Amino acid sequence: MSTSDRTPFPMVFIGPMAAGKTRIGKRVAAALGVPFVDTDKRVVAVHGPIKDIFAVDGEQRFRELERAAVVDALETAGVVSLGGGAVLDPATQADLLACTVVFLSATSEAVASRITGSKRPLLQNGVADWQRIFDERRPTYEALASIHIDTSNRPIEQIAAEIVTWAKERS
Numbered sequence: 001m002s003t004s005d006r007t008p009f010p011m012v013f014i015g016p017m018a019a020g021k022t023r024i025g026k027r028v029a030a031a032l033g034v035p036f037v038d039t040d041k042r043v044v045a046v047h048g049p050i051k052d053i054f055a056v057d058g059e060q061r062f063r064e065l066e067r068a069a070v071v072d073a074l075e076t077a078g079v080v081s082l083g084g085g086a087v088l089d090p091a092t093q094a095d096l097l098a099c100t101v102v103f104l105s106a107t108s109e110a111v112a113s114r115i116t117g118s119k120r121p122l123l124q125n126g127v128a129d130w131q132r133i134f135d136e137r138r139p140t141y142e143a144l145a146s147i148h149i150d151t152s153n154r155p156i157e158q159i160a161a162e163i164v165t166w167a168k169e170r171s
């Protein structure tokens, strides 16, 4: 296969909570003129708020609903933004081997202001929870990544433009 045959899709955004996966993924999809799917938004549309799913049925049930949303989303020849914990699923890890995977990260300092009033049930203790969870998952994100971008100190538009340029050069 020559490099010109390589499609960047699905292009999948992974990384810790509030790294920018949803916002930046949506912009990249618009710039590339392809569909955009956010798996959390799919789950919420069908099953209601994530914090309610966690409270009523537990995290395990959320992970099942999330996995089903990931399977559907990866059918899309476009951009897919995952929730931060979706990569914990071994089947999702295997699926991502066939995708372009963009790992977005951020520092705890940058994230602090992004998670105030957060609807994320795993962040009851704010940045301390965020850091612990990111530390646990970091090796998984790094192993799956085609590219790693820190979003801490640059505007969303600039980061999205950089990813678009990279994706076009790559395909």
Ligand SMILES: Nc1ncnc2c1ncn2[C@@H]1O[C@H](COP(=O)(O)OP(=O)(O)O)[C@@H](O)[C@H]1O
Pocket: 015, 016, 017, 018, 019, 020, 021, 022, 023, 024, 081, 114, 151, 152, 153, 154, 155, 156, 159
């Ligand atoms: N590069 C950035 N600079 C400043 N704020 C950002 C940046 N990326 C994301 N944010 C903000 O952080 C919050 C979480 O972004 P979101 O895209 O929902 O992250 P994720 O999907 O990774 O959890 C939003 O309020 C968003 O505006």
Ligand SMILES: O=C(O)C1=C[C@@H](OP(=O)(O)O)[C@@H](O)[C@H](O)C1
Pocket: 015, 016, 017, 018, 021, 022, 040, 050, 082, 083, 084, 085, 086, 119, 120, 121, 122
């Ligand atoms: O990291 C996680 O386990 C989670 C991340 C959230 O998505 P974002 O990463 O888009 O915030 C959402 O799926 C849920 O609150 C659990």
Ligand SMILES: [Mg+2]
Pocket: 021, 022, 023, 038, 040, 081, 082, 083
């Ligand atoms: Mg998101």
